[in-house]
Amino acid sequence: MIECTEITKKYISGDTETVALAGVSFRIDAGEFVAIIGPSGSGKSTLMHIIGALDTPTSGRFLLEGQDVSHFDDDQLAELRNRKIGFVFQAFNLLPRANVIRNVCLPLLYGKVPPGRREELAREALIKTGLDEDSFFKRSNQLSGGQQQRVAIARALVTDPSLILADEPTGNLDSKTEKIVMQTFQQLHNEGRTIVLITHEAEIAEYAQRVITIRDGLIVEDRLNGHAARTGELSKGGIVPAAGEAEVSA
Template sequence: MIECIEITKKYVSGDTETVALAGVSFSINEDEFVAIIGPSGSGKSTLMHILGALDIPTSGQFLLEGQDVADLDDDELADLRNRKIGFVFQSFNLLPRANVIRNVTLPLLYSKVPPGRREELAREALVKTGLGEDSFNKRSNQLSGGQQQRVAIARALVTNPSLILADEPTGNLDSKTEKVVMQTFQQMHSEGRTIVLITHEAEIAAYAQRVITMRDGRLVDDRLNGDAGKTGKPSQDTVATAEAEKEMSA
């Protein structure tokens, strides 16, 4: 589904150049559940933006279902993102003054879903994230960080995308809600969707079938999780490995 070939990304501001990605190659098959971990600044979000066709690499190739995204024009890109990809941003990107339902139905504006059905789909997606119904008509700037995070997840789910990209989707959640949200991701995975999730937390990475580790803009480790994905429980191996990683990078 995804193929990255020697991807680099450089940011230039004034006379400083930041190499956010320094040559990254990997592929992700349909139906995989992949976690990306690594220290702050290692290039995780930059990579995710490229996987979501929100940004283009400085060099290298990014193929989505065999198609080089660089060959598409803006309309084709927007169409691809709308049809295939659900994106949960690290910084939510909600409309602050619009209510919850409106935020979640937003991606459906560009879809073929009839207007009468949109609110229903939004409610279904919100229920999956465990957000209480009493919040559905609040403005998003009246919600807590954890509640906003769940609205952002529901917004990514509502179009029923085949690829879900999530940047720290549990970063603001308490451990109980974290579990609910991770079960939602597992459910989406078992329905045949591809999931790529960035996290700082070993316990979250352990839900994935495969864990990619980034450091200094490079992919430094890529391994399968022994028992995850089958049991629906976190892999204890990954918890241990990721804990060790954290100690090393601290």
Template sequence: MLIKADHLRKVYKMGTIKVEALKEASFQISEGEFVAIIGPSGSGKSTLMHILGCLDQPTTGKYLLDEHDVSRASDDQLAEIRNKKIGFVFQQFNLLPKATILQNVCVPLIYSGIRGRRRQQKLAERALQMVGLGDRMNHRPNEISGGQKQRVAIARALINNPSLILADEPTGNLDSKTGKEIINIFQQLNNEGHTIIMVTHDQEIANQARRVIQLRDGLIQRDEVIS
């Protein structure tokens, strides 16, 4: 079992007011699944994604990733888990604007301690070719289209060969045609065996996954396999 979420609960303190962003979430995800987490804004899906992505930790409950309990890990341990096991794809692309595309894809390698610029670049080139951007490597993010940016982000997510790809509204900033292309890449990656969790508020996009977990007011409302 890749992911085991057990009674996850997250409470934010905003001044004196406590906000229960995630009330209770328990589920399991196996390797090779393609899961869409769906829900309106305020449903707790972002909070859940942050916890699953090891960017944040649950207030109570247990989160096992690859059999490791990460709900009590330190900041630096979390960073290492993010680096080695999780590949992020964001709605805002989150590329470094001043770095070239090749450099952007290399960033996770820097922190995983892979030595040698040549070696890093070779890995990055291969990842970029996989998403069909082999010819744009020395451009900067502002010189390419949104769809291309998201492909760069996917290449970056893949470079450390993670156990889990976590996509947060990956088509949110794209037109529907480009969005579909990106979803196709995810489906293709899933077919190659990658585990993908995609957070979205768009039902149509969610339907492209194989399983949908629907959140509402911090609770799981629906969890079903759709294809």
């Protein structure tokens, strides 16, 4: 599903070179629910951008469904995002003046879905997230935070992507709605979807099946939830052993 090999990302601003990712290798299989956790500045957002095909790595290889996308140009990446990835953001990023259906239909505009089928797909996606049907034609800025995030999840689902990428999806929510949203993700996982969750909160990461901890641009821990760290020993969706990582886990 996802295979990262020795991914590095460097930013150069002026004379200073910042290393955001210093060589990261791992694999995520289809159907996994993985949390990538790390403090701010750890490189987890950069990693999310690369997994989400929003950015390309400086070096290393990133395979998405067996396809090397490391050298795709902007338009190829855009098409890839449209077909394979559904994003859920911390700030929801809904179009405030648009109604729920219109928001969910947005990715379909850029795909090849005929106009007549869009609303039907949007409804299906919304029903999966458990949003009230009464809200379908409300403007998104009239909804509560939890409802908005469910609209955003529906938007991520509507193209039936191979991967759902959630970036701090509960960062703007209270603990009660946080639970509902996370349960929605768990349910999607149970339905067989691949979910990658980026967070800095350990509690949120606990909803996932597998937790990858990243710090200073390197993976420091990769464990199945509820088990001891099994760096390098995972049977399912295990990591590709890489230099540097062994030292950290030792």
